[in-house]
Amino acid sequence: MTNKNNHNTPAIKVTCQLNRAGFALNLDLELPAKGITAIFGQSGSGKTTLLRIIAGLEQVAGSEVHLGHVCWQSGDSFVPTYKRQLGYVFQEANLFSHLTAQQNLDYAIKRADEKVDAQYITQIIDLLGISSILSQYPAQLSGGEAQRVAIARALLIKPKLLLMDEPLASLDDAKKAEILPYLERLHSELNMPILYVSHSMQEVARLADHAVVLQDGKVVVEGELTQVFSQLNLPEHIAKGTIISGKITEYDDKWQLAKLTFVGGYFWLPKQSIINPEDVRVQILAKDVALSLSCPIDTSVQNKISARIVDIQTAQEPTTILVKLAIGESTIIAQVTKKSVQMLSLTQGKEVWAMIKTMAIVR
Ligand SMILES: Nc1ncnc2c1ncn2[C@@H]1O[C@H](COP(=O)(O)OP(=O)(O)OP(=O)(O)O)[C@@H](O)[C@H]1O
Numbered sequence: 529m530t531n532k533n534n535h536n537t538p539a540i541k542v543t544c545q546l547n548r549a550g551f552a553l554n555l556d557l558e559l560p561a562k563g564i565t566a567i568f569g570q571s572g573s574g575k576t577t578l579l580r581i582i583a584g585l586e587q588v589a590g591s592e593v594h595l596g597h598v599c600w601q602s603g604d605s606f607v608p609t610y611k612r613q614l615g616y617v618f619q620e621a622n623l624f625s626h627l628t629a630q631q632n633l634d635y636a637i638k639r640a641d642e643k644v645d646a647q648y649i650t651q652i653i654d655l656l657g658i659s660s661i662l663s664q665y666p667a668q669l670s671g672g673e674a675q676r677v678a679i680a681r682a683l684l685i686k687p688k689l690l691l692m693d694e695p696l697a698s699l700d701d702a703k704k705a706e707i708l709p710y711l712e713r714l715h716s717e718l719n720m721p722i723l724y725v726s727h728s729m730q731e732v733a734r735l736a737d738h739a740v741v742l743q744d745g746k747v748v749v750e751g752e753l754t755q756v757f758s759q760l761n762l763p764e765h766i767a768k769g770t771i772i773s774g775k776i777t778e779y780d781d782k783w784q785l786a787k788l789t790f791v792g793g794y795f796w797l798p799k800q801s802i803i804n805p806e807d808v809r810v811q812i813l814a815k816d817v818a819l820s821l822s823c824p825i826d827t828s829v830q831n832k833i834s835a836r837i838v839d840i841q842t843a844q845e846p847t848t849i850l851v852k853l854a855i856g857e858s859t860i861i862a863q864v865t866k867k868s869v870q871m872l873s874l875t876q877g878k879e880v881w882a883m884i885k886t887m888a889i890v891r
Contacts, residue, residue, distance in 0.1 A: 538596030553745040569742035615682030621674035630662040672703035758859040769813035776805035792856015817862035
């Protein structure tokens with residue numbers, strides 16, 4: 529299933545039919561040329577190949593690649609990688625080991641098509657918090673620091689598009705947590721589209737605005753982030769759950785809770801885990817949502833929300849089933865047993881109470 533969107537902003541368009549032994553990539557994608565688009569999918573689904581085609585590192589005859597009005601590949605025309613104004617950040621930092629961090633950045637500045645002014649250079653260095661490590665050689669940097677320099681280097685060529693291929697995958701959880709806020713700042717402070725390949729649902733839930741799910745070289749679903757993850761028939765390996773965005777509108781100091789208000793309702797969350805009360809995202813896994821026909825009063829679950837069933841999964845595993853619920857204009861998914869579906873006569877349109885036990889606060 530592919531959701532075709534009509535984006536008002538200039539789009540990144542990629543059409544490709546690649547057939548090689550054991551792998552085919554068939555795509556006709558139109559992505560917004562703004563914000564962060566996550567490319568999500570299992571190992572071998574074609575994520576890196578897609579980025580390489582966009583970058584011109586892989587030349588597949590008959591493909592089309594456009595960034596807004598700029599054509600990078602069409603018919604016989606093929607713009608080589610070095611002439612595409614793009615930055616590429618890989619899993620490993622790949623810095624020149626004989627150059628300091630500053631010299632690595634200087635190398636990129638010289639390569640930029642446009643003149644890079646001092647103000648932009650300072651902005652990028654500040655954005656990535658690397659001013660104090662610029663005199664160090666790569667061997668003297670931690671993995672997280674080296675990756676921040678690599679991201680700065682990619683940005684200093686003033687790309688029109690930034691491709692990031694699992695930029696956090698080689699880092700441990702502590703280093704990932706250190707770098708994620710910098711990626712969020714890129715998102716909020718630079719007006720640059722980013723295609724971000726990841727295996728991590730947490731990363732995607734935290735960073736992305738838009739998502740593409742690939743499976744076996746095909747797009748399974750594409751669209752706005754919360755819509756993508758509210759689909760019932762995503763591939764098996766993707767943890768079933770939805771992402772809700774909102775802001776904190778009230779605190780309960782006695783019980784150390786914060787009220788997250790979103791389009792259609794509210795939840796209570798632990799107060800201490802809130803980072804930015806104006807922009808909170810939570811991931812609600814389907815397995816953490818239970819259903820009841822009446823509002824339970826004798827339960828420890830704090831979040832009991834009136835909801836309406838809008839869909840029930842058809843593709844099924846033997847015991848459980850996914851139920852899609854509307855809470856106002858928002859959606860959550862519950863994973864319940866088939867037995868419960870029958871015993872409670874759960875059908876499309878029915879009003880129920882959703883009890884939400886735990887929520888991961890991702891932003
Ligand atoms: N240079 C190559 N020559 C031939 N086959 C390749 C080449 N690079 C990748 N492949 C194959 O193409 C398919 C897609 O690979 P790709 O690296 O795009 O997947 P991916 O989704 O990025 O995977 P991962 O998450 O493991 O990085 C795989 O079957 C892979 O083995």
